[in-house]
Amino acid sequence: MRTAYSVETVRAAERELMARLPEGALMQRAAAGLAAACADLLGRVYGRRVVLLVGSGDNGGDALHAGARLARRGAGVTAVPLSPERVHEGGLAALRRAGGSVAGVAGAEDLIERADLVVDGIVGIGGKGGLRAEAVPLTEAAARARAAVVAVDLPSGVDADTGEVHGAAVRADLTVTFGTHKPGLLVDPAREYAGSVRLVDIGLELPGGSAQLEALQHADVAALLPVPAPESDKYRRGVVGIAAGSARYPGAAVLAVAGALRGGAGAVRYVGPAADAVIARFPETLVSDQGPRRAGRVQAWVVGPGAGDDADTVNEVLRAEVPVLVDADGLRLAEAGAVRRRAAPTLMTPHAGEAAALLGVSREEVEGARLAAVRELAGRYGATVLLKGSTTLVADAADGVPVRVNATGTGWLATAGSGDVLSGLAGSLLAAGLSTRDAASAGAYLHGLAGRFAADGAPVGALDVAGAVPGAWRDVVSG
Ligand SMILES: NC(=O)C1=CN([C@@H]2O[C@H](COP(=O)(O)OP(=O)(O)OC[C@H]3O[C@@H](n4cnc5c(N)ncnc54)[C@H](O)[C@@H]3O)[C@@H](O)[C@H]2O)[C@@H](O)CC1
Numbered sequence: 001m002r003t004a005y006s007v008e009t010v011r012a013a014e015r016e017l018m019a020r021l022p023e024g025a026l027m028q029r030a031a032a033g034l035a036a037a038c039a040d041l042l043g044r045v046y047g048r049r050v051v052l053l054v055g056s057g058d059n060g061g062d063a064l065h066a067g068a069r070l071a072r073r074g075a076g077v078t079a080v081p082l083s084p085e086r087v088h089e090g091g092l093a094a095l096r097r098a099g100g101s102v103a104g105v106a107g108a109e110d111l112i113e114r115a116d117l118v119v120d121g122i123v124g125i126g127g128k129g130g131l132r133a134e135a136v137p138l139t140e141a142a143a144r145a146r147a148a149v150v151a152v153d154l155p156s157g158v159d160a161d162t163g164e165v166h167g168a169a170v171r172a173d174l175t176v177t178f179g180t181h182k183p184g185l186l187v188d189p190a191r192e193y194a195g196s197v198r199l200v201d202i203g204l205e206l207p208g209g210s211a212q213l214e215a216l217q218h219a220d221v222a223a224l225l226p227v228p229a230p231e232s233d234k235y236r237r238g239v240v241g242i243a244a245g246s247a248r249y250p251g252a253a254v255l256a257v258a259g260a261l262r263g264g265a266g267a268v269r270y271v272g273p274a275a276d277a278v279i280a281r282f283p284e285t286l287v288s289d290q291g292p293r294r295a296g297r298v299q300a301w302v303v304g305p306g307a308g309d310d311a312d313t314v315n316e317v318l319r320a321e322v323p324v325l326v327d328a329d330g331l332r333l334a335e336a337g338a339v340r341r342r343a344a345p346t347l348m349t350p351h352a353g354e355a356a357a358l359l360g361v362s363r364e365e366v367e368g369a370r371l372a373a374v375r376e377l378a379g380r381y382g383a384t385v386l387l388k389g390s391t392t393l394v395a396d397a398a399d400g401v402p403v404r405v406n407a408t409g410t411g412w413l414a415t416a417g418s419g420d421v422l423s424g425l426a427g428s429l430l431a432a433g434l435s436t437r438d439a440a441s442a443g444a445y446l447h448g449l450a451g452r453f454a455a456d457g458a459p460v461g462a463l464d465v466a467g468a469v470p471g472a473w474r475d476v477v478s479g
């Protein structure tokens with residue numbers, strides 16, 4: 001599992017460690033890791049041209065000390081301090097001793113254009129707001145140039161704690177981060193600015209249980225997925241009910257069932273007006289036209305995909321005493337009070353547009369502040385909320401529970417009906433006994449991986465994604 005900690009927690013851990021180490025030792029660890037990452041990227045260090053963009057704090061200090069290491073290996077290193085009156089003195093002296101030079105901001109754009117590598121040491125976890133004006137032309141020059149851009153700790157200008165980007169920010173090819181991931185490195189839009197991320201261990205000890213974010217990996221998901229025991233039968237494995245589709249949108253029912261059949265439940269019950277279409281495609285489905293209450297026992301419900309305006313079905317499902325996943329039209333039709341009053345857990349799965357409608361803000365606001373939006377929705381509804389997107393987030397209503405972030409997705413998943421497959425898949429995991437948080441995060445993980453496998457670099461349809469879920473499942477459990 002990858003975890004990300006808040007700036008406040010990182011600072012406290014750093015203070016504690018620094019008190020036990022000789023002065024400057026921590027920065028040397030950071031600089032050594034940074035220099036090694038730069039050397040790997042350059043391939044050959046000798047003779048390469050490196051420009052360091054140096055801010056006024058310790059982030060600039062890291063860049064200067066790493067620059068000194070590269071200069072000692074034969075690179076031509078030039079530091080460009082953005083506020084020459086405030087620069088890390090020890091770092092600057094080390095760079096000079098190693099044969100590096102210092103240039104003013106005035107001619108720096110030319111240097112950047114000729115560089116092989118630009119190191120962004122403008123700001124790290126001490127940054128407030130977007131980049132200041134004097135840095136913007138330099139970072140634009142870096143983006144234009146053929147040089148690789150390596151960000152120190154964080155791309156300067158992004159918000160470490162929230163992943164928000166207010167104003168200009170550096171776009172890096174690689175971010176070398178120290179001690180732990182910061183939330184901004186895992187959540188869009190900031191994540192996109194970070195490029196690939198390399199974590200350097202500097203010996204920080206972070207308090208267990210206080211992470212802001214968790215990103216599950218194969219082994220974590222494998223441990224969550226249900227495995228049928230020898231004595232299992234279809235009912236013990238769990239039955240998932242799908243109340244979806246309408247005369248107008250029968251396809252949503254088919255797609256939700258397609259996802260549910262691959263999600264580990266022993267049987268899938270379908271309730272709604274698209275039974276013929278469902279049976280034609282998936283004859284193993286148990287269908288009923290009696291409405292959710294009289295459809296027979298289920299261990300979890302999925303309601304909403306393609307529901308149109310059928311509020312009665314949504315409300316009937318919300319009165320069930322089993323976990324309920326609400327998606328798509330169901331999100332609009334479900335009353336907040338009815339969701340909050342439920343005794344059994346609820347999982348809501350909006351995309352940014354649906355989340356924006358529920359919160360009464362614009363889609364851009366949700367996309368720009370995804371962590372805040374998902375937490376706010378979970379709190380308002382007293383539910384687990386899965387906010388879809390390039391980095392899908394899963395938040396619980398309870399305070400202090402790390403938000404899960406899923407990064408297995410691919411842009412090819414942005415295809416009609418893909419969300420219906422996810423709702424069926426996650427609902428099936430709920431019926432198999434996973435908690436709402438685990439079902440949502442394991443479902444998103446498998447769905448993203450299935451999207452990658454099905455797409456393999458080309459467009460795919462939602463049924464292809466459902467068809468690729470077993471392959472994703474096998475990949476996860478086989479490590
Ligand atoms: N504290 C530690 O123990 C360690 C810190 N390390 C490095 O130190 C960094 C934190 O250092 P600092 O606390 O000095 O903070 P930073 O260097 O991240 O930034 C603070 C400085 O930048 C200025 N600043 C703030 N916002 C700005 C903006 N938007 N544009 C331009 N300048 C801005 C501030 O006036 C201040 O001088 C980490 O990100 C990491 O790179 C590493 O060396 C590892 C050890």
Ligand SMILES: [K+]
Nearest residue numbers: 123152154156
């Ligand atoms: K930086």
